[in-house]
Amino acid sequence: MKRVVIVGVGFGGLRAAQALSGKGLDVLLVDRNNYHLFQPLLYQVATAVLEQESIVYPIREIIRHWKGIRFQLAEVRNVDLERRQILTADATIEYDYLILAAGSITNFFGMDTVKRYGYDLKYLSDAVMLRSHILYAFERAAQRQNLPEREALLTFVIVGGGPTGIEFAGALSELIHHVLSKDYPELQVKDARIILVEAGGSLLLTFPKKLQDYARMRLQQIGVKVRLGTAVSGAGPSRVLLKDGTWISSYTLFWAAGVCAASLADALPVMKVRGSRVAVKPNLTIEDYPEVFVIGDMAYFEQDRQPLPLTAPVAMQQGEYAGRAVLQCEYGNSVEPFRYYDRGSMATIGRGAAVANIKNFNFSGFPAWIIWLVLHLFFLIGFRNRVVVLLNWAYDYFFYKKQVRIITQKGREAESETY
Amino acid sequence: MKRVVIVGVGFGGLRAAQALSGKGLDVLLVDRNNYHLFQPLLYQVATAVLEQESIVYPIREIIRHWKGIRFQLAEVRNVDLERRQILTADATIEYDYLILAAGSITNFFGMDTVKRYGYDLKYLSDAVMLRSHILYAFERAAQRQNLPEREALLTFVIVGGGPTGIEFAGALSELIHHVLSKDYPELQVKDARIILVEAGGSLLLTFPKKLQDYARMRLQQIGVKVRLGTAVSGAGPSRVLLKDGTWISSYTLFWAAGVCAASLADALPVMKVRGSRVAVKPNLTIEDYPEVFVIGDMAYFEQDRQPLPLTAPVAMQQGEYAGRAVLQCEYGNSVEPFRYYDRGSMATIGRGAAVANIKNFNFSGFPAWIIWLVLHLFFLIGFRNRVVVLLNWAYDYFFYKKQVRIITQKGREAESETY
Numbered sequence: 154m155k156r157v158v159i160v161g162v163g164f165g166g167l168r169a170a171q172a173l174s175g176k177g178l179d180v181l182l183v184d185r186n187n188y189h190l191f192q193p194l195l196y197q198v199a200t201a202v203l204e205q206e207s208i209v210y211p212i213r214e215i216i217r218h219w220k221g222i223r224f225q226l227a228e229v230r231n232v233d234l235e236r237r238q239i240l241t242a243d244a245t246i247e248y249d250y251l252i253l254a255a256g257s258i259t260n261f262f263g264m265d266t267v268k269r270y271g272y273d274l275k276y277l278s279d280a281v282m283l284r285s286h287i288l289y290a291f292e293r294a295a296q297r298q299n300l301p302e303r304e305a306l307l308t309f310v311i312v313g314g315g316p317t318g319i320e321f322a323g324a325l326s327e328l329i330h331h332v333l334s335k336d337y338p339e340l341q342v343k344d345a346r347i348i349l350v351e352a353g354g355s356l357l358l359t360f361p362k363k364l365q366d367y368a369r370m371r372l373q374q375i376g377v378k379v380r381l382g383t384a385v386s387g388a389g390p391s392r393v394l395l396k397d398g399t400w401i402s403s404y405t406l407f408w409a410a411g412v413c414a415a416s417l418a419d420a421l422p423v424m425k426v427r428g429s430r431v432a433v434k435p436n437l438t439i440e441d442y443p444e445v446f447v448i449g450d451m452a453y454f455e456q457d458r459q460p461l462p463l464t465a466p467v468a469m470q471q472g473e474y475a476g477r478a479v480l481q482c483e484y485g486n487s488v489e490p491f492r493y494y495d496r497g498s499m500a501t502i503g504r505g506a507a508v509a510n511i512k513n514f515n516f517s518g519f520p521a522w523i524i525w526l527v528l529h530l531f532f533l534i535g536f537r538n539r540v541v542v543l544l545n546w547a548y549d550y551f552f553y554k555k556q557v558r559i560i561t562q563k564g565r566e567a568e569s570e571t572y
Numbered sequence: 573m574k575r576v577v578i579v580g581v582g583f584g585g586l587r588a589a590q591a592l593s594g595k596g597l598d599v600l601l602v603d604r605n606n607y608h609l610f611q612p613l614l615y616q617v618a619t620a621v622l623e624q625e626s627i628v629y630p631i632r633e634i635i636r637h638w639k640g641i642r643f644q645l646a647e648v649r650n651v652d653l654e655r656r657q658i659l660t661a662d663a664t665i666e667y668d669y670l671i672l673a674a675g676s677i678t679n680f681f682g683m684d685t686v687k688r689y690g691y692d693l694k695y696l697s698d699a700v701m702l703r704s705h706i707l708y709a710f711e712r713a714a715q716r717q718n719l720p721e722r723e724a725l726l727t728f729v730i731v732g733g734g735p736t737g738i739e740f741a742g743a744l745s746e747l748i749h750h751v752l753s754k755d756y757p758e759l760q761v762k763d764a765r766i767i768l769v770e771a772g773g774s775l776l777l778t779f780p781k782k783l784q785d786y787a788r789m790r791l792q793q794i795g796v797k798v799r800l801g802t803a804v805s806g807a808g809p810s811r812v813l814l815k816d817g818t819w820i821s822s823y824t825l826f827w828a829a830g831v832c833a834a835s836l837a838d839a840l841p842v843m844k845v846r847g848s849r850v851a852v853k854p855n856l857t858i859e860d861y862p863e864v865f866v867i868g869d870m871a872y873f874e875q876d877r878q879p880l881p882l883t884a885p886v887a888m889q890q891g892e893y894a895g896r897a898v899l900q901c902e903y904g905n906s907v908e909p910f911r912y913y914d915r916g917s918m919a920t921i922g923r924g925a926a927v928a929n930i931k932n933f934n935f936s937g938f939p940a941w942i943i944w945l946v947l948h949l950f951f952l953i954g955f956r957n958r959v960v961v962l963l964n965w966a967y968d969y970f971f972y973k974k975q976v977r978i979i980t981q982k983g984r985e986a987e988s989e990t991y
Contacts, residue, residue: 186978186979187707187711187977187978187979188978188979204623204624204625204626205623205625205980206623206624206625206976206978207623209978211755211977211978213755213756214755214973214977217754217755223758225714225715226708226711226714226715226979227715244715277980278980288606289645292606292645295644295645296644296645296646296663335636336630336632336633336636337632339642537963537964537967537973540963541960541963544956544959544960544963545956548956554633554956557625558606558630558633559605559606559607559625559628559630560605560606560607560645561624561696561697
């Protein structure tokens with residue numbers, strides 16, 4: 154029986170496995186985590202709306218009824234394309250077909266201090282750490298008499314005006330103004346500052362101008378200071394350095410201004426483009442190795458001379474394509490080149506507001522928010538997760554309560570306290 | 573305004589604060605965590621039934637409507653009884669009255685290897701770590717060809733036949749036989765061994781003999797091997813040493829065979845009894861310092877020549893007493909000695925079974941389980957927590973699903989892998 158190895162159980166890897174289920178192949182999923190993570194809601198874990206368990210799903214439960222699909226918990230260190238093997242910490246796994254779907258990591262563009270003092274959102278642990286850090290900043294502020302230090306603790310700098318930065322800014326504003334303001338009667342929480350910094354000339358670059366403007370207006374309404382044309386070039390434990398040389402006093406730098414392919418991409422001796430992504434052929438394989446597919450955030454793919462965005466829908470469609478392509482290859486058929494079918498894009502901006510661009514129709518405000526809500530619930534895996542998430546959202550929306558505001562990690566703070 | 577400082581926001585500290593709310597005193601709660609932890613359900617977090625967020629509640633939300641109660645996040649390092657001060661890492665806090673309710677920690681009785689390789693359940697992080705460890709053991713077993721090693725990975729030794737050991741054993745048996753057996757078709761999960769080791773001659777020492785026998789019978793029914801009169805004296809990363817010199821090959825040692833007072837008790841220059849607990853006077857204060865109360869697990873208190881158990885009900889009643897005693901003291905009144913009103917005790921043994929001893933009535937099996945369930949839901953703080961917990965329990969009971977079986981920590985494993 155031919156073996157297909159799929160690295161990564163994100164949106165791409167899962168769809169590929171599903172397409173290959175019950176087709177008489179031995180399919181092995183490999184991931185260093187034993188769960189599928191619903192990344193688009195990570196920012197809600199970081200802002201105390203959702204518990205981390207609600208946005209993940211045990212991978213073995215997902216594949217339980219998929220025939221011929223196995224799972225192995227391991228971190229893939231390298232790929233030997235000649236021998237058709239992947240190498241984990243303590244094993245070598247042979248493959249006939251390989252689908253690489255290891256996703257992306259944050260790109261700090263070589264700025265070591267930003268990497269060291271900044272926070273990002275890629276893994277579940279990032280979200281828990283960021284939540285703990287934000288809440289701990291308020292606890293520390295409540296104990297400080299020194300006014301400038303208190304202000305720095307209550308200043309939050311968000312870098313990147315894409316969907317991640319905007320959704321995080323909106324959720325943080327809500328957390329601060331609706332919940333923490335009541336938690337800390339000893340602080341002037343209304344003085345907390347959220348600054349959204351974007352190097353380009355507008356927010357949500359890939360959205361229509363009308364929605365960009367709405368997003369900016371809405372963010373300003375809920376108290377987020379938007380600074381366009383502003384780039385960050387460094388950081389310290391309690392401050393952020395802008396490219397123009399000025400400093401912002403802030404203990405919290407959230408970096409959402411760049412991603413690059415997971416480091417596994419470096420193992421492939423092929424051309425890398427923009428953030429070390431793998432330039433793939435029209436059928437998503439790599440040059441000279443027609444049995445190796447690279448999909449999702451790891452892949453660089455141009456369609457109509459535009460690179461595809463690094464989003465879940467792209468990864469899902471590529472995963473499904475790769476799975477079907479492997480089957481066609483087994484049957485001796487050729488496959489059509491991959492083509493992404495764009496259903497649209499959206500982003501929320503705090504409670505009751507969002508922007509959505511669906512098939513050239515623009516939605517904003519409450520209707521867009523409802524669309525966002527329904528779609529995210531729909532794509533979330535697992536009935537129980539949907540119920541718990543909906544319950545949390547309803548609770549949050551009607552009672553302004555964010556249950557999960559607990560500090561469970563203190564590691565990074567201990568370090569930054571020693572400045 | 574006189575200031576009352578309460579150290580610890582567990583069952584005792586919270587009740588004390590509640591009794592003092594709105595009485596014209598300045599009450600400061602101090603804890604190193606920003607949440608109240610419902611410890612009796614920690615074992616369900618460790619066995620993937622509940623997410624950690626469901627058994628905690630943000631302390632600032634609890635006290636939001638309690639007048640005159642403040643909170644400070646800090647770890648108390650020492651107490652200066654003469655100056656009436658407590659010392660945290662970076663502050664000194666004065667008090668007029670002090671209520672120490674810092675709880676207990678696990679007592680390994682000086683056995684370093686047990687402390688190093690064993691797992692215990694006191695903090696939220698312990699439960700998450702133990703859950704991760706158990707699930708990771710199954711993942712490793714699935715990858716091992718070596719049979720003895722695989723068996724050791726699937727052997728779980730639980731030390732201590734009290735409620736904690738028994739509840740954990742029952743929940744672990746369920747997790748393994750109803751859920752993991754389906755997750756790992758590549759393993760003979762039915763061969764997994766759960767061994768409950770108790771040094772004394774019976775389980776649940778404080779319960780009536782009838783219930784002890786039921787518990788033992790029930791545990792054996794669900795596949796738990798019960799070994800009475802057996803003590804553990806050491807451990808390695810993959811084995812457990814018994815007092816009689818024999819070894820059990822096992823990667824998991826769960827220690828629930830002893831607690832002692834939190835280390836803050838050492839700061840008090842007073843007599844310590846059984847596990848460094850503070851021997852308190854009949855009014856729960858300490859000798860020579862009538863303004864210092866010690867309550868809950870930290871305190872040693874005899875009633876009718878029997879020491880009170882280290883349970884939540886004792887802590888709650890002592891907390892309420894201490895709060896009222898402070899008020900009486902302020903009014904210049906004397907107080908009656910503390911007296912514990914025993915409402916009974918209970919323990920679950922897996923799905924649909926429990927033992928309960930309430931006002932000399934014995935319950936066992938399903939009725940006891942329902943009583944257990946209702947009471948725990950009742951005492952859990954927060955409407956949302958109750959709904960989520962009930963939802964999880966129903967989901968688990970009817971569909972045999974344990975959503976939370978995700979591995980979120982790998983720290984300790986990396987260490988034990990280096991043997």
